[in-house]
Amino acid sequence: MKPANDEGNINMVQGTYNESNADLLNIEIQLLLEAIFLRYGYDFRNYSKAHIKRRILHRLGISMLSSVTQLQDRILRERAFFIDFLDDLSINVTEMFRDPEFYKSLRETIIPKLRTYAYFKIWHAGCSTGEEVFSLSILLKEEGLLDRCQVYATDFNRNVLEIAREGVYQKSDIEQYEKNYQLSGGSKKLSDYYKSRYGSVIFDKELSNKIVFADHNLVTDNVFADVNLILCRNVLIYFEKELQDKVIGLFYDSLVPSGILCLGTKESIKFSRHGNLFEIVDEKQRIYKKKIM
Amino acid sequence: MYKAIVIGTSYGGFEALKIILPKFGEGFPLPVIIVLHIGDHSNENFLNYMNSLCQLHVKEVESNEKIQKGFIYFAPPNYHLLIESDFTFSLTTDEKHNFSRPSIDILFESAAWAYTKELIGVVLTGANSDGAAGLKMIKDFGGLTIIQSPCSALAPEMPRAALKIAKPPITLKLEDIAGKLIELSIS
Numbered sequence: 001m002k003p004a005n006d007e008g009n010i011n012m013v014q015g016t017y018n019e020s021n022a023d024l025l026n027i028e029i030q031l032l033l034e035a036i037f038l039r040y041g042y043d044f045r046n047y048s049k050a051h052i053k054r055r056i057l058h059r060l061g062i063s064m065l066s067s068v069t070q071l072q073d074r075i076l077r078e079r080a081f082f083i084d085f086l087d088d089l090s091i092n093v094t095e096m097f098r099d100p101e102f103y104k105s106l107r108e109t110i111i112p113k114l115r116t117y118a119y120f121k122i123w124h125a126g127c128s129t130g131e132e133v134f135s136l137s138i139l140l141k142e143e144g145l146l147d148r149c150q151v152y153a154t155d156f157n158r159n160v161l162e163i164a165r166e167g168v169y170q171k172s173d174i175e176q177y178e179k180n181y182q183l184s185g186g187s188k189k190l191s192d193y194y195k196s197r198y199g200s201v202i203f204d205k206e207l208s209n210k211i212v213f214a215d216h217n218l219v220t221d222n223v224f225a226d227v228n229l230i231l232c233r234n235v236l237i238y239f240e241k242e243l244q245d246k247v248i249g250l251f252y253d254s255l256v257p258s259g260i261l262c263l264g265t266k267e268s269i270k271f272s273r274h275g276n277l278f279e280i281v282d283e284k285q286r287i288y289k290k291k292i293m
Numbered sequence: 294m295y296k297a298i299v300i301g302t303s304y305g306g307f308e309a310l311k312i313i314l315p316k317f318g319e320g321f322p323l324p325v326i327i328v329l330h331i332g333d334h335s336n337e338n339f340l341n342y343m344n345s346l347c348q349l350h351v352k353e354v355e356s357n358e359k360i361q362k363g364f365i366y367f368a369p370p371n372y373h374l375l376i377e378s379d380f381t382f383s384l385t386t387d388e389k390h391n392f393s394r395p396s397i398d399i400l401f402e403s404a405a406w407a408y409t410k411e412l413i414g415v416v417l418t419g420a421n422s423d424g425a426a427g428l429k430m431i432k433d434f435g436g437l438t439i440i441q442s443p444c445s446a447l448a449p450e451m452p453r454a455a456l457k458i459a460k461p462p463i464t465l466k467l468e469d470i471a472g473k474l475i476e477l478s479i480s
Contacts, residue, residue, distance in 0.1 A: 019409040019434035026378060048357075048383035050375035050403040093386050237356045237372075237384045244357070266356055266369055266384055 016066050017057075028068035029053060035072050040082060042156065043219045044089055046243035055088045083159075090157040091238060095176065096131045096169075096190075098233070099265055100183035103139060105285040107185050110229065110260055111143050120149050120228040123254065125218060126235035127153035130164025131177075134193075135184075136231065137207040142187055146210055152224060154216035161213045167203040174201055218247050223254040230255060234264035241271075248274045255290045262287050295437070296411040297360065297376075298323050298474060299404045301397030301427070303330035303419035305447025307339070309467055310417075314365055315346045316471035323413075323478050325349070325365040326404070328374060328395045330419070336370055343367075354382045368395035375403040391423035401427025410435030413477060415470065416461075417441045419451025428459035437477065439463040441470060 017025045029052060033045045044052060056068060065071050075082045097103050114120050127133050133153040140146040155161050169177075174190070181190045194201040216224075218235065230251050236244045251261050252274055261269075261278060263286040269275045278288040302309060306329045317325070331339065336353070343365075344351040351365045360366070360380045368374035372384040374395050390396035401414055401424060414431035416424045418441055432438045438461035443449035445466040455461065465473055 019405075022378075022406055022409060022434075025406075048375070048377060048385075050377050050383055050406070051385050051387070053406065054375070054399070054403070091386065093388055234386045237386070241357050264386075266372055268355070271357070 025053070025068065028072070029056060032056070032068055032072045032075070035076055036082070039076055041220065042086065042217070046219070046240045047089075047238055048240055051238060052089065059085060059088050086157060087159060090128075090155075090160065091126070091235065092128050092157070092160055094128045094131045094234075095173065095180065097135045097177060097180035097184045097186075098132060099285075100180045100185075102233075102262070102265065102285045102287075103135065103180075103184035105282045105287060106262065107139055107143070109281055110262075110287065111139075111145070113258075113260070114145060114149075114228065115143075117228060118148065121224075121226060122149055122151045122229045122231070123224050123227045124151060124153040125216070125230060125232040125251075127155050127161075127164060127213070128157075129160045129169075130167065130213070131169065132231070132233065133164065133211055134167060134203050134207055135181075137211065138181075138186070138190075138193055139184075140210075141207065146207075149210060151211045152214060152227075153211050154214050156215065156217040156219075158215055161215060165208070165213050167205075167208050168200050169203075171196060171199050171201050218250065219243065223250055225254065226256050227254045227259060228256055229260045229262070231262045232264075233262065234267070236263060236267045245273050248272045252277050252290060257290060257292045259290045260287060261290065294411065294480065295323060295413050295477060296408050297404065298325045298413045298415065298478075299401055299431075300325065300327045300415045300417060301401065301419070301424035301451075302327075302417035303393070303421060303423065303448070303451060305418035305420075306330070308418075308447060309441065310343070311346060312467055313417075313471045313474075314343065314351070315348070317347070317349050317365075317475065319348045319363075321349055321475070321478060322362055324360050324362050326354075326360070326374070326376070326400065327366065328368045328397045328400045328424075330393050330395070330423070331370055336367070340367065354384065356382065356384050358382045368400065370395075373399045375399060376407040377403075378407050380407060391421060393421070393423050397424035398427035402430050405430045405434040405436060408436065412436035413439065413474065414461075415439045415441075415474070416452050416455040416459075417467075417470075418446035418448050420448040421450060422454035422458075424451060425454040425458040428455045428461060432459050432461065437463070439465060439470065439473065442466050 178190045194203045281287040440452040442464045443453045
């Protein structure tokens with residue numbers, strides 16, 4: 001949610017960190033992530049480091065702190081400061097019907113499978129501010145399935161969950177969302193699902209009735225039981241390989257036999273150690289099915 | 294002495310890369326990593342076409358992929374591309390930077406951290422200033438920086454911004470860039 005300001009970064013880099021002590025920065029970051037885990041229980045230790053480094057340097061720049069060790073000191077002592085920093089490390093860029101072709105495939109290949117269940121559960125992991133969960137609800141409503149399901153939408157960041165619960169988004173983004181919706185095979189108009197108010201749009205409560213928004217951390221929390229469909233898109237890209245494997249295992253354990261896993265378009269189970277536990281439904285859109293063992 | 298080449302370009306970049314990349318022979322010893330602003334949609338056709346022109350293997354980066362010589366890597370559309378200190382790639386869907394995703398600055402900055410002085414950074418034709426700050430960082434970290442001469446660029450803004458901010462030691466006409474990179478790669 002924060003615009004990246006790299007002038008801050010680069011000035012600060014020139015101050016404390018440079019090519020001669022790049023290792024020092026890596027060490028301090030490792031210590032910081034360890035400290036956050038010990039103090040607050042959030043585990044970023046196996047996140048991809050280049051992105052974390054970028055966010056940390058950005059935070060240093062705007063906090064007028066000159067080293068990661070100083071940043072660590074404040075994070076350990078000031079909970080409110082840590083909560084702000086948590087926003088830096090959380091992934092809050094999303095849009096409605098992102099990758100319309102994915103939603104098209106979901107509608108055409110997965111919805112018919114869900115239709116065979118009297119009742120089913122969906123887990124949207126890493127839902128951020130909720131745009132993609134509302135997209136899913138719209139799709140389910142149009143297919144006449146919204147009354148037959150329960151959707152769990154989770155994220156580790158409570159701030160974004162608050163926004164998701166409201167279902168209020170900026171009007172300026174709607175044009176793009178409408179375009180995505182049409183490309184995804186929507187049968188109506190997106191405006192049928194929201195009311196405009198000032199610069200915002202408010203999505204119908206009917207869409208969120210079936211959604212439970214909950215605080216859940218993929219790294220440190222447990223499985224969800226007997227889920228029929230999991231969506232977790234553009235979350236695994238932020239993880240190192242071992243953590244990716246662990247989370248794919250968590251998804252496997254949460255799914256019913258023949259349950260469906262949807263990843264982001266640049267994420268794959270191909271190289272995962274659990275890859276052979278799934279079969280491919282749509283390779284391009286990264287839709288997989290849990291094998292019956 | 295160098296371990297990788299990073300290239301950033303936008304408007305006119307496709308034409309410029311068509312001149313440069315096919316000149317790298319099979320045994321070219323450095324991985325080539327490229328951000329080309331190409332819009333939000335799949336660049337499958339573009340990659341296939343580029344592959345047909347090049348002797349090196351052209352591919353779109355996959356998350357966590359290990360960087361290897363013999364490959365020309367392109368950032369996927371709508372993802373930022375970063376380099377980890379263990380020389381693997383990572384992708385993010387962060388906010389656009391310089392109105393761009395992928396952003397050249399973000400690639401260059403992470404590449405500078407990973408490769409420090411063993412890196413060559415190149416800014417080619419383009420119609421915005423993405424890449425200038427990143428090129429400066431490569432230079433500050435001891436890497437070698439090169440720009441396409443603005444007067445030989447289809448869109449001079451990008452190399453001009455890089456020239457102003459990074460003051461790279463080498464400015465070359467488009468047709469001389471491949472030869473220089475080959476010479477540097479074996480030095």
